[in-house]
Amino acid sequence: MGLGTKNRLQQTAAACTDYLRExxxxxxxxxxxxxxEVEGAGGDIAQWNQFTDVRRSRTEMLERVETAFQKWLAGG
Known part of the structure; x- marks a missing residue:
């Protein structure tokens, strides 16, 4: 995995977790x-990539994270 990819994964994970905490x-x-639960037992930050899209839109990513969190809260 290239350094750019690793940095992008870290930025995605940080944006999602910071958003949820705030x-x-x-x-x-x-x-x-x-x-x-998203990261799993190994703390795999790459799992946050499931909320991104091709355009790498931060707004859409955070909307997807919010939707997933609300669904998770509702037990579904």
Whole structure:
């Protein structure tokens, strides 16, 4: 994996986790559980890539993260 790819994965993971922590401060424990579930036991930050699209739109990515989190909260 190239350095550029690794940096992009780290930026994606940071953007998603920071967004969730900021938007849902009142549910921080649940946010941490969701983050752990997305990354898996090994803490694989590449799993955050599932929320990106070809255009690498930050807005769309965060909307997808929010939708996934809300779905997860609802138990589905």
């Amino acid at each position: 938007e849902h401060r009142d549910k921080l424990g649940l946010v941490m559980e969701f983050i752990a």
